[in-house]
Amino acid sequence: MPRYSVTSITDPRVAPYAQLHQTNLTRGSGLFVAEGDKVVQRLIDSDYVVDSLLAEAEWAERLEPQVPAETPIYIVERALMTELVGFRFHRGVLGCGRRKETPTLAEILPANHEPALVLVCPAVQDPTNLGSIIRTAAAMGANALLLGGDCADAFSRRVLRVSMGSSLFLPIREAADLVGDVVALRETYGFEVLATVLDKNATPLDQVARPRRLALVLGSEGHGLDERWLQLCPQQITLPMRAGIDSLNVSIAAAVFLYHFRR
CATH class of the missing domain: 3.40.1280.10 (SPOUT methyltransferase, trefoil knot domain)
Known part of the structure; x- marks a missing residue:
């Protein structure tokens, strides 16, 4: 499973998580962001595709066995995670999912x-x-x-x-x-x-x-x-x-x- 250490908020691989209080990933993006361990767990348990995880090392270790092998996990320190998302964040993990077509x-x-x-x-x-x-x-x-x-x-x-x-x-x-x-x-x-x-x-x-x-x-x-x-x-x-x-x-x-x- 790909695990990557992220050391800069300008890393393009974590762009979906950047400044969430401002961007909030609009409907047209094709993606959405789940915040915190409980909601991320529900994303993993759902039938939505998990595009990536952004996590502190402890959460990466815990969630890695639950996601498909090809799902990238970006590992960050808490201070960098807070700087990236744009607000004080203490929940240790976020997940990015792929939206579906609206059902009939x-x-x-x-x-x-x-x-x-x-x-x-x-x-x-x-x-x-x-x-x-x-x-x-x-x-x-x-x-x-x-x-x-x-x-x-x-x-x-x-x-x-x-x-x-x-x-x-x-x-x-x-x-x-x-x-x-x-x-x-x-x-x-x-x-x-x-x-x-x-x-x-x-x-x-x-x-x-x-x-x-x-x-x-x-x-x-x-x-x-x-x-x-x-x-x-x-x-x-x-x-x-x-x-x-x-x-x-x-x-x-x-x-x-x-x-x-x-x-």
Whole structure:
């Protein structure tokens, strides 16, 4: 297995790890970075290709038997690792994985006769919120997550860290036409589509039974669901709250909805 000692932050072999707080490897790079031992372990355990590891010697020794023989491991001292990634880093290891092509609806949905729960996020822009939603969706048994183009990158370093690597195991589709996907869920795949809203006229959650095949649509952090989505999703549900409380954080609301519908 190739192991290389890295002594300079300008070494081109470790360029994917450079200044992560600024670059964060955008969607078009074909790569993503997993940060810390737990998320790197989940990357290794997943079916994503591990492009390389960047590790202190102790972690390199520990992880070497778990990755394919051709996977390069770049060994660095902690001070150099901190200088390379651009922030104080104490977790000893990072991993670089290769992104996959986004799956089709047919590839991520259970067969038509099977129960299913799909979460739909048109515009969750905060990486922390999206990471929390992904982790909760995986924990509550969601089958898939559909993301619109205005969402944060599900494979950014921060989302992966907050989700504790759940992005690597929950099927995620970044849809070029999310409206078209939701229409297909309803008309082709037999889903009931429920929109989550802040509206006293919407149906309270505790009065809503779990449909056999459910697509649950979450709004953005600042503005909820716009009129286009409200017209597309006439079945609307809400979390009743005390007067004077505007709303819950979208990731907290998602957890409540998913817990209710987990069965």
